[in-house]
Amino acid sequence: xxxxxxxxxxxxxxxxxxxxxxxxxxxxxxxxxxxxxxxxxxxxxxxxxxxxxxxxxxxxxxxxxxxxxxxxxxxxxxxxxxxxxxxxxxxxxxxxxxxxxxxxxxxxxx
Ligand code: FES
Numbered sequence: 001x002x003x004x005x006x007x008x009x010x011x012x013x014x015x016x017x018x019x020x021x022x023x024x025x026x027x028x029x030x031x032x033x034x035x036x037x038x039x040x041x042x043x044x045x046x047x048x049x050x051x052x053x054x055x056x057x058x059x060x061x062x063x064x065x066x067x068x069x070x071x072x073x074x075x076x077x078x079x080x081x082x083x084x085x086x087x088x089x090x091x092x093x094x095x096x097x098x099x100x101x102x103x104x105x106x107x108x109x110x
Contacts, residue, residue: 002048006091008036009055009068010079023057024064028080032065035081039088050091062109063102075102 010033014025036052060066063077067087076087079100086097 004046004049004051006050006072007070008050008052008087009058009070010036010052011056011058011060011064011066011068012054013057013061021061022064023061024066027064029065031081032067032079032084035084036067036087039084040091043088043092045088045091060102060107063106066102069096072096075107076100077102077106 010029011024012029012033013023015021015023017026033052033054037046040046040050040052055068058066058068058075060075060077063075065079067076067079069076074096076083076097077100079087083097083100087100090097
């Protein structure tokens with residue numbers, strides 16, 4: 001398969017329910033990853049433009065579900081399956097979904 005222009009790493013890390021750090025999987029990230037994968041395929045983006053990958057912890061647990069977009073090198077945070085169409089359309093138009101982009105201050109807080 002060819003190298004894609006972008007890779008979207010969706011954290012699917014799961015911790016036990018009593019872990020105070022929580023986890024993206026507990027917030028529905030597996031469904032987000034699947035919806036993103038399907039959304040990319042539906043728009044024909046999956047062959048060359050973008051691939052939605054599962055990732056281990058991206059160390060932004062409090063802001064999960066987190067998605068790291070590379071090589072653009074920014075994070076989406078608090079992502080839900082409902083956000084997926086907008087994210088996928090943003091890949092078509094070249095516009096990221098600003099309301100979901102984690103700020104430098106948020107990233108610094110972890
Ligand atoms: S559990 Fe998803 S960023 Fe840590």
